[in-house]
Amino acid sequence: MARKDIVVLGAGIIGICIALHLQKRGRAVALVDRRGAAEETSFGNAGLIQREGVFPYGFPHDFGALLRYGLNRTVDAHYHPSALPRLAPFLWQYWKHSRPARHAEVARKYAKLIEHCVSEHEVLIAEAGADALVHRGGWMKVFRSERERDRRFAEAEGWKMDFGIQHRKLDARALQEAEPFLAPVLAGALHWTDPISVQDPQALALAYLKLFERLGGEFMQGNAATLQADGDGWKLRTARGPIEAGGAVVALGPWADVLTRALGYDLPLAVKRGYHMHYRAAGEAKLNHPILDVERGYFMGPMPRGIRLTTGAEFALRDAIRTPVQLGRAEPIARDLFPLAERLDNEPWMGARPCTPDMLPVIGPAPKHANLWFAFGHAHHGLTLGAVTGRLVAEMVTGGETFVDPAPYSAARFL
Secondary structure, eight states, rough: OOOEEEEEESHHHHHHHHHHHHTHHHHHOOEEEESSOOOOOSSSSSEEEEETTSSSOOOEEEEEEEEHHHHHHOSSSSOOOOOOOHHHHHHHHHHHHHHHHHHHHHHHHHHHHHHTTHHHHHHHHHHHHGGGEEOOSSSEESSSSSSHHHHHHHHHHHHHHHHHOOOOEEEEHHHHHHHHHHTTTTEEEEEEOSSSSEEEEHHHHHHHHHHHHHHHEEEEEEEGGOOEEEETTTEEEEEEEEEEEEEEEEOOOGGGHHHHHTTOOOOEEEEEEEEEEEEEOTTOOOOOEEEEEEETTTTEEEEEEEEEOOOOOEESSSTTTTOOOHHHHHHHHHHHHSOEEEOOOSSSEEEEEEETTTTTEEEOOOOSSSTTEEEOOOHHHHOOOHHHHHHHHHHHHHTOOOSSSOOGGOGGGGG
């Protein structure tokens, strides 16, 4: 039976970064996943490392938005009516934590992680030789009305003062110069200049994985459900045979609750599902920055495969049938804004974002078990917070001083 210091369960961007940081600190690490690396949620996303994302995405509180969502016809949100009885407790808590005063409290805690997201990724990007996969030009929110534009401009000024986030304000003319292939129907844009855009999120995760393996780490296939306590440590079955480890980290993203329930934890976890599709840019059209069409609720970003169109949140059970209706609603609107040609994927990709009702991830030691740690619930910011979480968990596991206070993210807050 193989022996490791620690096993990390889940080879998405979070698990890969944790395994890499532990291996860098001299631990013998096994990274285990039932599939290949970064083939689930970490495969498809907007590809942003969001330094500006200090306010996690909250539940709307204005009556107009609630009415629109209730009709279930919007681009930015969709729900399965059959799932509402199961989701209602989560949504109620999510709505309460999204109230303005509480949301501001959450942001102050969340910002402690977000402020390090670019700098921590930059370290790993350099070490992995992955510079060609990133673009340091930021991204843009584009606006169709002066009212929304000016409201967001004022909000950005507040975020700059409170959190040190840099931005540029573009009027309609400046936006047209920056993005000449966008239809001239926009009132301007807010250009967040600090974030990094990733040309291929899965490729970045795989570059980190290769670095982990060069340092002596091992990636293997196995089912996390076979994890069992073994004295003070853990044992697990893998395709290479059973392994024993002194400790284990659960980084299973939207599947974390399957294992945590089996271990006796009742954590309020849910998922927001999302879809993407790639398109060829028609003719010589080029999109220079990733953009969010704020008032329509979809995202477009240039990727090597083509222009990636990404939808908002779908509230459904994790394993329910795919219903990419938001993509169908967004596509004609996006085509009117930017010259998209044919679809390049055989079918829409779908992923599930793991969420908590208070919008903070679960990071830290398992309250009921020794030598077990949790790292999941990053919602829309798994890629953004991958490197930060990797370092923070590694520091906790190895008993070092943590560069961020982990207390606000403890699973104990739900027990």
